[in-house]
Amino acid sequence: MENQTPFVIKQVTDAWYLQVQRTDKLFASLSDEQLQKEVSPGRNRGIYLLGHLVAVHDRMLPLLFGIERLYPELDADFVEAPDKTRDLTISVTELKTAWSRANAVLAEHFNKLQPSGWLEKHTAVSEADFVREPHRNRLNVILSRTNHLSSHYGQLLFLKN
Amino acid sequence: MENQTPFVIKQVTDAWYLQVQRTDKLFASLSDEQLQKEVSPGRNRGIYLLGHLVAVHDRMLPLLFGIERLYPELDADFVEAPDKTRDLTISVTELKTAWSRANAVLAEHFNKLQPSGWLEKHTAVSEADFVREPHRNRLNVILSRTNHLSSHYGQLLFLKN
Numbered sequence: 001m002e003n004q005t006p007f008v009i010k011q012v013t014d015a016w017y018l019q020v021q022r023t024d025k026l027f028a029s030l031s032d033e034q035l036q037k038e039v040s041p042g043r044n045r046g047i048y049l050l051g052h053l054v055a056v057h058d059r060m061l062p063l064l065f066g067i068e069r070l071y072p073e074l075d076a077d078f079v080e081a082p083d084k085t086r087d088l089t090i091s092v093t094e095l096k097t098a099w100s101r102a103n104a105v106l107a108e109h110f111n112k113l114q115p116s117g118w119l120e121k122h123t124a125v126s127e128a129d130f131v132r133e134p135h136r137n138r139l140n141v142i143l144s145r146t147n148h149l150s151s152h153y154g155q156l157l158f159l160k161n
Numbered sequence: 162m163e164n165q166t167p168f169v170i171k172q173v174t175d176a177w178y179l180q181v182q183r184t185d186k187l188f189a190s191l192s193d194e195q196l197q198k199e200v201s202p203g204r205n206r207g208i209y210l211l212g213h214l215v216a217v218h219d220r221m222l223p224l225l226f227g228i229e230r231l232y233p234e235l236d237a238d239f240v241e242a243p244d245k246t247r248d249l250t251i252s253v254t255e256l257k258t259a260w261s262r263a264n265a266v267l268a269e270h271f272n273k274l275q276p277s278g279w280l281e282k283h284t285a286v287s288e289a290d291f292v293r294e295p296h297r298n299r300l301n302v303i304l305s306r307t308n309h310l311s312s313h314y315g316q317l318l319f320l321k322n
Binding site: 004005041144150155 | 164165166168169170171172173175176180200201202204280295296298300301304305307308309311312313314315316318319
């Protein structure tokens with residue numbers, strides 16, 4: 001079998017970009033007012049899911065590339081605490097900007113990565129564990145985060161009229 | 162770069178199986194009564210999303226392998242028509258069985274496929290188009306369907322108390 005590894009990896013990263021773009025469009029179509037609403041009664045608000053997605057994507061910078069995060073301050077409100085337990089000081093507009101910026105910075109680093117780099121370990125796994133579990137590579141993270149995004153995308157759709 | 166194509170393809174199929182398993186668990190945890198409810202006010206009912214997912218996965222049999230579907234009769238109620246426009250004659254229990262069976266039959270065929278088979282065209286693309294668009298392969302279908310499943314999984318979660 002011919003070495004199609006770069007081709008297959010591109011299919012995986014393209015699936016990531018597709019979900020990010022769909023979500024970009026959805027966020028762009030939702031007003032501040034709509035994003036302040038719960039996606040379903042008693043569930044997370046749109047603004048919480050927006051902040052949560054920014055934080056989770058931003059966390060991919062240290063996880064995949066060992067580099068500093070852009071928005072570490074989001075974790076307290078959008079990862080560690082459930083929605084509606086803390087007063088948010090960040091606006092929807094600021095979060096939308098952060099969403100675009102975190103994904104753009106990730107894309108910059110994705111573009112610099114050689115195909116073989118996707119099969120290297122991420123920073124949350126030790127060298128010893130990686131020998132035993134070679135699937136704990138960067139590709140696994142992007143596959144998992146693409147599905148995480150799709151899952152919340154499905155929920156955010158309920159904010160549309 | 163070493164030929165890691167089979168390894169990478171396994172990561173993609175493992176991501177599919179993981180989402181299917183999560184959804185299995187979710188369906189198993191939801192009662193008939195819960196699945197009769199709308200996932201969010203005015204949105205699809207659980208039973209509709211269950212039937213929809215069975216139909217979409219069942220459609221992968223001809224799409225990927227050119228073989229006959231198990232449940233072609235589901236399309237009228239769960240793909241072509243929106244929810245709550247037709248009287249359903251199939252029960253939640255029957256749909257849960259069909260869900261398991263469709264995924265099991267898909268898994269059988271996935272297991273028989275060589276890694277190179279994932280990079281072959283699916284049946285909805287012509288030979289000529291496939292030359293120009295080689296990403297329209299079986300792998301693309303499973304990547305796309307995994308995200309489709311994740312998206313509805315996120316919505317079905319709202320049926321849990």
